[in-house]
């Protein structure tokens with residue numbers, strides 16, 4: 001029996017892809033090596049465009065526990081431990097959602113199961129071979145080994161991806177092996193914390209703002225008072241490698257002393273541990289040579305990893321890989337994909353990954369030790385008084401500047417970009433654009449005064465919604481299922497040429513030519 005899609009890896013990105021395929025009518029099989037979810041602490045939250053994307057799938061509420069739509073940060077963010085004053089911007093592009101990775105995985109797993117996905121825990125991909133029709137996967141499960149044949153196999157199996165290695169795909173990039181990060185939940189003297197700002201005032205050193213990485217010429221320091229937990233204290237140092245001894249609070253104290261040059265009396269927190277005492281040496285920024293190999297695809301950490309400072313780009317990129325690939329793969333399997341649709345996955349996501357490499361490497365350079373870096377930082381700090389510079393770095397860090405090359409020099413400025421935030425009035429009442437994309441179907445939004453587009457067009461594979469926008473907006477938008485704008489118009493009444501461009505776009509992405517509505 002041939003399964004449509006096997007996903008190797010039931011981490012966040014594999015589970016997101018499983019949800020997207022299911023929404024598009026394809027039931028994948030997820031193979032997850034671990035018999036039960038890992039307790040290893042990873043991401044503390046989501047940063048960037050991915051928060052808006054999850055809103056477009058109705059997942060922000062379950063993750064944040066709030067019915068309020070996500071709003072951008074309007075205060076400070078950072079780049080290479082330099083403050084970005086977002087209040088200089090009319091519209092901040094920085095969205096954050098502070099949710100631990102374990103919770104993100106739980107929510108996605110629940111959603112996948114609701115949608116009918118089969119998740120086999122304790123089943124590890126150990127081999128693969130492909131022919132013209134399918135991929136044969138070797139699997140080691142609790143009851144022994146077996147094979148599955150699938151039309152496609154997606155490797156969502158993390159940074160050490162077996163899929164990538166079995167497909168013979170290289171993973172070039174850089175390793176930062178001089179760098180060691182130490183962290184622990186620990187108490188700090190209560191009277192050193194400013195109750196108004198949350199800043200930690202270290203005698204002999206000065207104030208350290210909470211959640212903002214802080215650089216000295218000897219290394220980095222951060223103090224994060226996590227709600228409901230003792231503060232998370234971290235250092236980053238160069239050429240201070242690990243010893244054979246287990247990581248301890250005393251090791252962190254000594255590291256803080258080297259970085260800040262003064263004593264910070266860290267105490268063991270009360271309550272049950274573990275208190276996440278961690279020492280990580282080295283980090284990698286790497287991008288796979290190819291994201292596809294015949295019928296095999298890579299997403300998430302299997303395709304790219306970042307030695308990140310500041311907000312982690314991992315899930316911002318990986319979850320959007322899943323959403324980019326899901327609808328294209330489903331259309332191919334259903335037989336409705338126009339020629340070449342699946343080939344657009346790699347160039348679109350590789351361009352986004354390259355921007356994140358630039359982001360990670362530039363930030364790594366700005367936090368490195370040494371007085372020459374201090375000079376570079378002073379120049380950067382001057383540039384960051386300019387709102388234009390703040391905007392560019394905020395957009396780079398969050399991926400808000402991603403614009404897919406969807407063709408046409410004459411295209412509307414929104415073409416290729418993620419859907420704008422729009423508050424709409426429809427015959428059925430007020431609605432946010434993000435609420436119209438929960439089904440992951442292509443959407444034509446007709447905002448013309450006389451609903452001329454929806455009268456001129458009908459399309460069985462595209463939802464058409466007629467509405468009025470609450471604020472200045474384009475007059476029409478065609479959204480792909482991943483919520484990127486495939487076509488947009490600014491004309492109050494799109495003429496024959498624009499209608500023809502819209503029809504060509506419908507053919508390009510959704511294959512069938514549209515029947516005229518009677």
Ligand SMILES: Cc1cc2nc3c(=O)[nH]c(=O)nc-3n(C[C@H](O)[C@H](O)[C@H](O)COP(=O)(O)OP(=O)(O)OC[C@H]3O[C@@H](n4cnc5c(N)ncnc54)[C@H](O)[C@@H]3O)c2cc1C
Nearest residue numbers: 009011012013033042043124125157158300301312314315
């Ligand atoms: C300490 C730390 C902090 C981080 N902080 C952030 C942050 O704040 N924000 C952010 O966005 N990102 C952060 N990241 C990165 C983020 O955790 C990763 O980008 C994310 O986990 C990648 O998800 P994934 O699904 O691609 O891979 P993974 O999460 O690695 O999941 C892969 C899954 O595949 C399974 N698997 C592996 N091999 C096989 C096999 N052969 N067969 C079957 N299953 C297999 C694994 O068991 C695992 O469950 C952090 C990472 C770390 C380590």
